[in-house]
Amino acid sequence: MTLVPMRFKNYEWRYNPEEISFECEKNVRELDSPKGTAYVQNLGRKNRLIKGKGQLCGEDCHEQFEKLWEVFAEGTVGVLALPFIKPVYAVFEKLTVIGEPVPDMLTYSFVFRETMESERAEIQTRCIAGENECLWDISYRTRLEVETLLNLNPWIKQADEQLQEGRVIRLC
The missing domain is CATH 3.10.350 (Membrane-bound Lytic Murein Transglycosylase D; Chain A)
Known part of the structure; x- marks a missing residue:
């Protein structure tokens, strides 16, 4: 199976990140009753966090990062496409440069937050x-x-x- 490249809006990663993680949580509340019994109420799924880490490689790694930074700075909702996962609407929440700069390689980490409201509002037929x-x-x-x-x-x-x-x- 061929891995699709990671994409967000108009930016496509040349190399997929080496680490990608998904944090999925439910919004759960515990309610106490007058009889001393606790009840659990499931209020639905929270927006997922998609985190990762990778390297931008090549003589143009700093130019690649500048383009990625421009997409990050826009701050608007876009489609995030990842290997093996159905694309989601997300906001680019965090972008970090990691470690000492070395020639032809820049290590970075990222965080995207899913936005379920946009997904419901824009069902494509x-x-x-x-x-x-x-x-x-x-x-x-x-x-x-x-x-x-x-x-x-x-x-x-x-x-x-x-x-x-x-x-x-x-x-x-």
């Missing part, structure tokens, strides 16, 4: 085919199975068929 795209490209971009896209768009005969730019593709 259709997308527009870009220049030279096929269903495989749409599948990669939307994280939907190619077979699902073929069933939803019966006018497309093969997944590798080049689509007309601007064509509307059903996603659900």
Whole structure:
């Protein structure tokens, strides 16, 4: 299986971070009753924290970091795509340079916070085919199975068929 590169908004990591962790918590309250019995109330899932650490390598590692910093500084919600995980809407919460600078390598860490409100508000039912795209490209971009896209768009005969730019593709 080929790993997809990590992406956030318009920034794509040249090399995936060496460490990625997900912190998932539930919002749970313990309530005491007058009879001395405790009850647990599940108030739902909290927004996930996605943390990681990696290196930017090459002669242009500082330029790579500057581009990453620009994306961080925007401070707005964007789509975060990670290897093996369905993309999520997130905010870039923290960016840290770690250790002593060395030639051609910069070590960094990051924290993203999922924003579930945006995910609910922006359920995508259709997308527009870009220049030279096929269903495989749409599948990669939307994280939907190619077979699902073929069933939803019966006018497309093969997944590798080049689509007309601007064509509307059903996603659900």
